[in-house]
Amino acid sequence: MSPIYLRGYPQKLYSCSVRLLTWEFLMKMKATLKYLAGIAGPSGYGSKSTAEQVTQDCLLSVPSPLTAIITGATSGIGAETAKVLAKRGVRIIIPARDLKKATKVKEIIQKECPNAEIILLEIDLSSFASIQRFCSEFLSLGMPLHILINNAGKYSQKLEFSEDKIEMSFATNYLGHFLLTEMLLGKMIETASDTGIQGRIVNVSSVIHNWVKRDNFCFNKMLNPKSYNGTLAYAQTKLANILHAKELSRQLEARKANVTINSVHPGIVKTGIIRDHKGFITDSLYFMASKLLKSTSQGAATTCYVALSGKVAEASGRYFADCNESHCSTLANDEIEARNLWNQTRALIHKQFVQP
Ligand SMILES: NC(=O)c1ccc[n+]([C@@H]2O[C@H](COP(=O)([O-])OP(=O)(O)OC[C@H]3O[C@@H](n4cnc5c(N)ncnc54)[C@H](OP(=O)(O)O)[C@@H]3O)[C@@H](O)[C@H]2O)c1
Numbered sequence: 197m198s199p200i201y202l203r204g205y206p207q208k209l210y211s212c213s214v215r216l217l218t219w220e221f222l223m224k225m226k227a228t229l230k231y232l233a234g235i236a237g238p239s240g241y242g243s244k245s246t247a248e249q250v251t252q253d254c255l256l257s258v259p260s261p262l263t264a265i266i267t268g269a270t271s272g273i274g275a276e277t278a279k280v281l282a283k284r285g286v287r288i289i290i291p292a293r294d295l296k297k298a299t300k301v302k303e304i305i306q307k308e309c310p311n312a313e314i315i316l317l318e319i320d321l322s323s324f325a326s327i328q329r330f331c332s333e334f335l336s337l338g339m340p341l342h343i344l345i346n347n348a349g350k351y352s353q354k355l356e357f358s359e360d361k362i363e364m365s366f367a368t369n370y371l372g373h374f375l376l377t378e379m380l381l382g383k384m385i386e387t388a389s390d391t392g393i394q395g396r397i398v399n400v401s402s403v404i405h406n407w408v409k410r411d412n413f414c415f416n417k418m419l420n421p422k423s424y425n426g427t428l429a430y431a432q433t434k435l436a437n438i439l440h441a442k443e444l445s446r447q448l449e450a451r452k453a454n455v456t457i458n459s460v461h462p463g464i465v466k467t468g469i470i471r472d473h474k475g476f477i478t479d480s481l482y483f484m485a486s487k488l489l490k491s492t493s494q495g496a497a498t499t500c501y502v503a504l505s506g507k508v509a510e511a512s513g514r515y516f517a518d519c520n521e522s523h524c525s526t527l528a529n530d531e532i533e534a535r536n537l538w539n540q541t542r543a544l545i546h547k548q549f550v551q552p
Contacts, residue, residue, distance in 0.1 A: 231488070237520035239507055243463065245519050247280040247496040254284055254504040261313070262393070263339050264503070265289040265380070267321060267373065268348025270297040272467030273400070276496035277345060277503075279305045282312035284504065286343070291319035291330050321348050321372030322358040324548055331379040340387040343503050344380055346373035346437070347400040351469050355424040360548060365426075366418045369433035373399065374440055374541050381455070388454035394509060395455035397441070398502050403461045403517065405435035406525045413527065415540040436537060438515060438524055443534040445513030456512035458502050463518065464488055465495035 230237075234244030241250050264281055268274035269290045278288050282305050292298035298316045305312050315337075319330040334341075350368040358367035377397060388395040408431050418432050441459045448455050466489055501519045502508055508516075515524040527533060 231518065237518065239501070239505075239520045241497065241501065241519035243490065243518040244494060245497045245501075246491070246493040247276060247500040248283070248493065250497050250501040250519055251280055251284050251504050254506070260391075261285050261287045262342040263287045263289065263387075264343035264345060265291060265334070265341065266345040266347055267291055267319070267376070268400075270294060270301055272469065273462050273465060273492060273495045273499065274345070274347040275301045275304075276492045277347065277499050278314070279308065280493075280496060280500050281343075281503065282314060283309050286504075287313040287315070287339075289315045289317060289334060289339075291317050291321075291334075293318065293320045293326075319376075321376070322350070322360075322362075322364055322367040323372075324360050324375060324545070327372055327375050327379065331376065334380070335383060340391065341380060341383045342387055342391075342393055342395055344377060344384065344395075344397045345400070345499060345503060346377065346398065347499065348373070349400065349433075349469050351426060351430045353426045355421065362419050363421055363424075363429060365429050365433050366436070369430070370436040370440065371541065371544070373437070375545055377440075377444065377457075378545070384455050385451075385453045392454075395453075396503050397444070397455065397457035398499050399437040399441045399457065399459040400499060401437040401441075401459040401461055401515070401524075402431070402434040404431045405438055405528055407431040408435045408525070408527060410527055410533075413533070415537065419544070435525070435528055438528040439530075439534040439537045440541075441515075442513045442528070442531070443538040446531075446534075449512065456508075458508070458511055458514050458516060459524070460498040460502055461515070461517040461522070462495045462498055463490040465490050465492055467492065467495070 231243045234242045236242040264286050266274055266278050266288060269278040270292045278290060278301065282288050290298050290301065295316055295318060302314045302316060305314060317330055317333055320326040348368065350365050352364045356364040358364050360367060362371060384395040407428070412428060413432060413435065421429065438459045441457045445457045448457065498516050498519050502516050511521065514521050515528070516522060
């Protein structure tokens with residue numbers, strides 16, 4: 197007899213909980229096996245699909261080239277995303293803090309795809325002033341804007357502050373992309389309305405957002421943490437990316453704008469950001485999880501799928517992994533949390549610009 201039953205649980209409730217736990221365990225096992233085997237989900241793609249495969253049929257019916265801004269395209273998943281979208285005929289804008297690195301990426305892409313149109317502009321996403329400069333420079337080019345991929349990511353092992361005196365990963369991963377999106381949204385709505393082509397924003401988040409509990413998701417503490425844990429700080433920014441997409445998608449729908457915003461988990465890929473997670477525990481975890489690692493091309497697949505595929509035209513405010521809609525945490529689905537975060541962010545940005 198079970199100890200729980202002995203403590204006075206009615207037998208029916210006990211056997212029901214056991215069945216539920218077994219069911220949950222079996223579902224998790226099924227998902228893991230599906231992931232390892234790369235079995236396709238409802239979209240027809242799965243964990244092993246590459247960015248090239250998922251975009252094979254995209255853009256055939258578009259009359260003029262789309263324009264996409266991809267942040268963090270100087271390495272890793274972002275560079276691969278830029279390459280594959282360029283191959284599909286998309287004009288790529290790479291905002292980069294290191295223009296030499298961006299030039300190398302441009303050369304690599306143009307070697308494979310000589311007709312690719314790639315424009316490099318300077319940005320430091322951890323700086324409000326730099327984002328403003330980038331946006332005015334981009335908007336002065338008079339180009340349309342169909343796709344915005346908020347991909348850049350920073351993991352800070354030690355507590356660092358941006359020039360605006362904000363914790364570095366929160367400033368870069370969340371606030372920087374929030375401001376960038378705000379400043380480019382008008383252009384995206386205008387482009388969608390002029391061309392009749394749906395605008396798409398993709399926030400690159402991570403499954404690690406699941407680690408964040410409600411008690412440690414406090415705006416002021418994220419701006420200026422008293423005690424710092426790099427992995428938690430990073431996870432908080434990834435949760436904020438999803439909440440941003442959820443709230444903005446609600447607002448876009450209310451405005452009847454033909455622009456969607458979704459979040460993605462790209463999968464675990466050994467890129468610069470993972471190399472920054474140094475330490476015995478993380479190294480051991482990555483070693484043990486090496487079977488779960490994706491190639492860069494597989495890592496860019498979900499972003500490219502959500503940015504281009506006709507199959508996701510109806511999706512906004514959703515969360516994708518392995519090129520299929522997936523579940524994010526309860527906290528990430530909390531509409532009130534999303535609205536609060538939005539209001540606090542708007543207030544901060546307003547304060548920053550009114551009293552620089
Ligand atoms: N790799 C994974 O396993 C994994 C898993 C889940 C989610 N993600 C997410 O995927 C995205 C891409 O990461 P990745 O794995 O490809 O990492 P990565 O290779 O380290 O690339 C990060 C990119 O972000 C740029 N960046 C960082 N700080 C910036 C700043 N202040 N201003 C402008 N650009 C900045 C970097 O530019 P520099 O070249 O100048 O450094 C680089 O291009 C991130 O959002 C990350 O959180 C990755």
